[in-house]
Amino acid sequence: MKTWRAILLVLRKDLLLERRTFELLPSMSLLALGTIVLMRFALDQDEVSGDLAAGALLIPLLLAALLGIARLFAAEEDDAGIDQYLLSPAPAGAIVAAKVVGLLLILVVLEVVLVPVFALLLLGPSLGPALPEIVLVLFLLDAALAVIGGLVAGLAIGSRSRELLIPIMVVPFALPALIGAQAALAPVLEADPGALATRWPAVVGIYAVILGLVGSVLAEFLVED
Amino acid sequence: MSLPSVLAMVPEDSGGPYVIAAYVVFLTIVVTYVAIMAQRLGKLSRKADEIEARLDARDAAAKAGSGSVPDGSPAAVPAEPSKAPEGVA
Amino acid sequence: MTVRGLRPLSILSVALIAIGFGLVFFYAPLDADQGFRQKIFYLHVPLGIIGLIGFIVGGWHGLRYLRTGDPSHDLKAYVYIHQSQIVAVMVLITGAIWGRTAWGAWWRWDEPFLVSFLFLFLIYATYQVLRFSIDDPQRQARAASVFAVAAGAFVPVNFTVVRMANEYLHPRTLDNAANGGLPGPVLVTFLVCFGAIAVLYVTLVKYELLSKSTTFRLRALERRAGGDDLLPRRSAVLQA
Structure with a gap:
């Protein structure tokens, strides 16, 4: 079976499952919203801008992503789905690739909801002028988080302590992407938005690409029987 | 030079x-x-040497005792340490 | 598995460390800028470099395991990563001490080398958690190797990103090394210390490999004993 076709099939299955059960996206949104509220009181600011705004947006996103990553292989873990998948002629790594794409889509949908809510509740400056830059940076960050998520969730498949392992592994792997995203977002979220320094989105993007290349070599070993 | x-x-x-x-x-x-x-x-290597010596003695005794070893006797166990993959634990 | 040359290596590392530390305190000149505190450089920097190389070698063995399926590569990946974890802790401790003497603070976020090491410490600290939470030995070795490769690839990327962020936020003057190189005696002392730490690292790796292979030998003997009561304090040994 062609890799692309296998990826599409698994992706379609996962998206259908999410549409029917509708459990992951609401949970992730709620956690992110709760964390934004937490940020309001942790920082004790009615509205934030610049550095603080970037942090107050990125941390809820990261926590929501952690939730999504922990559930990434949930359907497969529940009924030995991995074994059944391996019985099919599809290449072993394709399921990991499908999970990465699925997580990326979910993160994008989450942000479509979350960023306006964040702007409404906490962000001082208006969202409008900086929107294209924010969309670009968040998309690159999502890509990096999705690749990390696929890798880490794949590693934790056979583990007894998945729910411990996934957060403690995702956070350090996400640090370089978070550094880049924070440095990119901080100036554009200022009250008087500065220009986007191209190097920072580039850092996040290149990090995602490097991890993606490493991951694409390793993916087949993650689910091999 | 002193401390x-x-x-x-x-x-x-x-x-x-x-x-x-x-x-x-x-x-x-x-x-x-x-x-x-x-x-x-x-501690580990002393223990291993000791066990190996006892095992060798046992196997030698079994071989000398009877030409044909009955099934299930200790000597029927493969004498070669198995090369099974080991965890790191 | 044979572990050759452990005794000469041990002697060599003791000798090199004695010579190296002797040079540090009795030969290397006092730094014009930093004075005595600069001497921690001869310990901190070699440890850092060797630790990084060890992490990368661990990743390389992980890759070899994935390619060949030979468990000895997985074992080597484990031992290299374990030794580098110990070294990373020492890098963080010596770095904090250096920070305390130089800036009066145990930790500064504008020191990219230290911050990068903290990230690496956080990543590699999960290695054993991952490894020992997987029961199936083959799956365990494979997951650990995938992790070793991914984290090994993370090492250089991490350093680049942290350094970039730091240069952007805290522009600073050129490093000493870029300013026409190190003076002769400093360089000699540094190289001897670097060699000493490198030989010590290799010795400790071989030492741990020997320890692991002795454990395996004991287990093989257990299997050979086939349940015979030849081993009066058997369980006590394996727990040791």
């Missing part, structure tokens, strides 16, 4: 005690680690 005379050369204002502390911490960690490992390793 006090070395310590007397250490300038206080330039973080002398801290630098000395860093080297001491390094040496302490290494020496402690090696000591613990040596103790464990010594």
Whole structure:
């Protein structure tokens, strides 16, 4: 079976499952919203801008992503789905690739909801002028988080302590992407938005690409029987 | 050169005690680690030698005792240590 | 598995460390800028470099395991990563001490080398958690190797990103090394210390490999004993 076709099939299955059960996206949104509220009181600011705004947006996103990553292989873990998948002629790594794409889509949908809510509740400056830059940076960050998520969730498949392992592994792997995203977002979220320094989105993007290349070599070993 | 005379050369204002502390911490960690490992390793290898000697004696006795070893006797167990993959634990 | 040359290596590392530390305190000149505190450089920097190389070698063995399926590569990946974890802790401790002497603070976020090491420490600290939470030995070795490769690839990327962030936020003057190189005696002392730490690292790796292979030998003997009561204190040994 062609890799692309296998990826599409698994992706379609996962998206259908999410549409029917509708459990992951609401949970992730709620956690992110709760964390934004937490940020309001942790920082004790009615509205934030610049550095603080970037942090107050990125941390809820990261926590929501952690939730999504922990559930990434949930359907497969529940009924030995991995074994059944391996019985099919599809290449072993394709399921990991499908999970990465699925997580990326979910993160994008989450942000479509979350960023306006964040702007409404906490962000001082208006969202409008900086929107294209924010969309670009968040998309690159999502890509990096999705690749990390696929890798880490794949590693934790056979583990007894998945729910411990996934957060403690995702956070350090996400640090370089978070550094880049924070440095990119901080100036554009200022009250008087500065220009986007191209190097920072580039850092996040290149990090995602490097991890993606490493991951694409390793993916087949993650689910091999 | 004695220790006090070395310590007397250490300038206080330039973080002398801290630098000395860093080297001491390094040496302490290494020496402690090696000591613990040596103790464990010594115990393990003595044990292994002892067991091997007893096993050899047992196998030799079994071979000398009867030409054909009955099934299920200890000597029927493969004498070659198996090369099964090992976890790191 | 044979572990050759452990005794000469041990003697060599003790000798080199004695010579190296002797040079540090009795030969290397006091730094014009930093004075005595600069001497921690001869410990901190070699440890850092060797630790990094060890992490990368661990990743390389992980890759070899994935390619060949030979468990000895997985074992080597484990031992290299374990030794580098110990070294990383020492890098963080010596770095904090250096920070305390130089800036009066145990930790500064504008020191990219230290911050990068903290990230690496956080990543590699999960290695054993991952490894020992997987029961199936083959799956365990494979997951650990995948992790070793991914984290090994993370090492250089991490350093680049942290350094970039730091240069952007805290522009600073050129490093000493870029300013026409190190003076002769400093360089000699540094190289001897670097060699000493490198030989010590290799010795400790071989030492741990020997320890692991002795454990395996004992287990093989257990299997050979086949349940015979030849081993009166058997369980006590395996727990040791």
